[in-house]
Amino acid sequence: MNLLRSARFPAVVLLCAAALGLVIANSPLGTATQALMGTYLGIPGVFELSIQHWIADGLLAIFFFVVAVELKYELTAGQLDTPRKAIQPAIAAAGGVIVPIVIFAVIAGGSDAARGWPIPTATDIAFALGVLAVFGRGLPSGVRIFLLALAILDDVVGIVFIAVLFTTDVNIGLLIAGALLVVVFAVLSRFLGTKARVPVFIALVVVAIAAWVAVYLSGVHATIAGVALGLAMVQKPALVVRHVIEPWVNAVVLPLFAFAAALVVIPSVSPTELSPGFWGVLVALPVGKIIGITLFGWIAQRVARGETPPLAIGDLLAAGALGGIGFTVSLLLSELAFSAAPLLRDQATLGVLAGSAVSLVAAAILVSWRARAHRSIRRLQETS
Structure with a gap:
């Protein structure tokens, strides 16, 4: 289980799952696999979803539950529990959102792919x-703290985008029912530490599923239910639940989603025939994130006093490259943005995979360079 919770494991498994999905989609097994993903499961005539949607809307809600629990902890007792701690990564995160949007708009604006911003x-x-764990041995802890805060704030932006931009024909009654069920979930979570914890846990699972169904049927993307439940749950039991399910999220939920999202046929066209959406994502992820996070992070360290030590420009560049690894949430956003345009969705997905791969390589180089530099400085300090 320790391996499943390690920082290195999710990165390796996600990469392998996405590569496998891409290979299978472009092999003789591709058609059959796509057909399997389109198979509907559930209660006939009552509630049915395709396997693809069970993964993206159902299993991924568990991932967002884990993200929400971590976010709540960081905001209340962790690296973002005071405005002074949050100010620098917040400004850097803003740059890491604004600059990629601008780059994407320059490349894809005015085309059918513009809504993928x-x-x-x-x-x-x-x-x-x-x-960072694989290549960053010797980096100061401030780099990891900065990256963690930055990535969490990025996730907040992603959650807001999902909730606001990809919600259609909202059923207010069902949404209110979902909200009430989240309140019930929060109240029940207070009794997990009592002698009745087993029936309480069973009740929590039932209420959580009911809340997810209500949110899904309301027209709001179902992953928002996972966010709401994670934020609503009392923190101490929530952290315990997160610890228990984290290995399953790392080993099952995220790899399944990466595999399903990467089931994309690579188009047999010249580069000039690829959608502006593909090029926009491909360029905006690595270039936009490096420029945005580095520039805004540098500005933040000079105009906003934080509680964390300032990072060198090289460390900010490394953090920016790491920020360009969009993957899970970017893949979900590409599915939502182009749900009615499969060809654009597939090309945007390829853009996410390619852009994240470029960012990964750039990050490995920059992180290794900075780690070596910090180890050299430390050795000089020890011998002087």
Whole structure:
């Protein structure tokens, strides 16, 4: 289980799952696999979803539950529990959202792909921290703290985009029912530490599923239910639940989503025939994130006093490259942005995979360079 919770494991498994999905989609097994993903499961005539949607709307809600629990902890007792701690990564995160949007708009604005502008704004926490763990031996802890805060704030932006931009024909009654069920969930979570914890836990699962169904049927994206439940749950039991399910999220939920999202047929066209959406995401993720996070992070350290030590420009560049690994949330945003345009969705997905790969390589180089530099400085300090 320790391996499943390690920082390196999710990055490796996600990469392998996405690669496998891409290979299968472009092999003789591709058609059959796509057909399997389109198979509907559930209660016939009552509630049915395709396997693809069970993964993206159902399993991914568990991932967002874990993200919300971590976010709540960081805001109340962790790296973002005071405005002074949050100010620098918040400004850097703003740059990491604004600059990729601008770059995407310059490339894809005016085309059918223009509505994909939210796609390159995300940072994959698990992937970025995994790359940092693999290549960052010797980096000061401030780099990881800065990256973690940055990625969490990025996720907040992604959650807001999902809730606001991709909600259609909202059923207010069902949304209110979902909200009431979240309140019930919060109240029940207070009794997890009592002698009745087993029936309380069963009740929590039932209420959580009911809340998810209500939110899904209301027209709001179902992953928002996971966010609401994670924020509503009492923190101490929530952290325990997060610890228990984290290995399953890392080993099952995220790889399944990466595999399903990467089931994309690579178009047999010349580069000039690819959609502006593909090029927009491909450029905006690595270039936009590096420029935005580095520039705004540098400005923040000079105009806003924080409680964390200032980072060198090289460390900010490394953090910016890591921020360009969009992956999980970017893949979800590409599915939502182009849900009615499969060809644009597939090309945007390829853009996410390619842009994240470029960011991964750039991050590995920059993080290794900065880690070596910090180890050299430390050795000089020890011998002087």
